Amino acid sequence: MTRTFLSKTAPRIIVRKSPSELAKMRESGRCVARVLAAVRSLVAPGVSTMDLEVVADKMIREAGAKAAFKGYYVPAVGKRFPAALCTSVNEEIVHGIPSKKRILKEGDIVKVDCGVLLDGYYGDSATTIAVGEIAPATERLMKITREALDLAIDQMVDGRRLFDVCGAVQKHVEASGYAVVREFVGHGIGKQLHEAPQVPNYIDPKIRNPRLREGIVLAIEPMVVAGSPATRLLSDRWTAVTEDGSNAAHFEHCVAVTDNGPWILTEV
Ligand code: MG
Numbered sequence: 001m002t003r004t005f006l007s008k009t010a011p012r013i014i015v016r017k018s019p020s021e022l023a024k025m026r027e028s029g030r031c032v033a034r035v036l037a038a039v040r041s042l043v044a045p046g047v048s049t050m051d052l053e054v055v056a057d058k059m060i061r062e063a064g065a066k067a068a069f070k071g072y073y074v075p076a077v078g079k080r081f082p083a084a085l086c087t088s089v090n091e092e093i094v095h096g097i098p099s100k101k102r103i104l105k106e107g108d109i110v111k112v113d114c115g116v117l118l119d120g121y122y123g124d125s126a127t128t129i130a131v132g133e134i135a136p137a138t139e140r141l142m143k144i145t146r147e148a149l150d151l152a153i154d155q156m157v158d159g160r161r162l163f164d165v166c167g168a169v170q171k172h173v174e175a176s177g178y179a180v181v182r183e184f185v186g187h188g189i190g191k192q193l194h195e196a197p198q199v200p201n202y203i204d205p206k207i208r209n210p211r212l213r214e215g216i217v218l219a220i221e222p223m224v225v226a227g228s229p230a231t232r233l234l235s236d237r238w239t240a241v242t243e244d245g246s247n248a249a250h251f252e253h254c255v256a257v258t259d260n261g262p263w264i265l266t267e268v
């Protein structure tokens, strides 16, 4: 799940994690990664986004974890998110609500975002999954977004700064002819789902540019659109879509700064 950028309720203090805390966050991250892998294997034409939700919700419970998004309250929305997964299809960017009526069809892409709370620490990861055969242009959008995440992860090194992470995404996306979404951003993560700092997918000189230090964990999550980056909310007040109806891709990993370089926590 993303943060709404420049939210007034955003915390300001960056909490660094000890090695034992990072070990716990690795387990939360592994749990999320297993759920996303299971969801990926289910995605096919004819499957509903609720089918994905049911499997994910069960897996999270069986792992002894709590679904982080279910019941998550966002003051700007005024209600609680109803599901364990966000499932966002095609022009839906983030925060889509799983539904029995939303049947995936050949050529769609579905963004699946999953968060868990395990042993006091959060994990949060998202991926974009192709439904059957997709158009080459859609495949390229996914590839560039995934590459932007990888380039940002490379910057998670002690001594670099937040803007090195933000700038890595922006530079790759814009050089490839796409745009980043501005209203939703990545975030610090740990004992809270959304901690400081906010992690936009572009350099915003209006925000602080803290130095990255060992123990800092960021949920980095490029949201990239093929057309205009303008967004709007559907009437459910959760689902963010591109205003022009163009496709969007989203990938997210939680990454720690360590003395050995970047550590991706949300992998199997
Ligand atoms: Mg997420």
Ligand code: MG
Pocket (backbone or CB within 6 Å): 001, 002, 003, 124, 125, 186, 187, 219, 221, 252
């Ligand atoms: Mg997130």
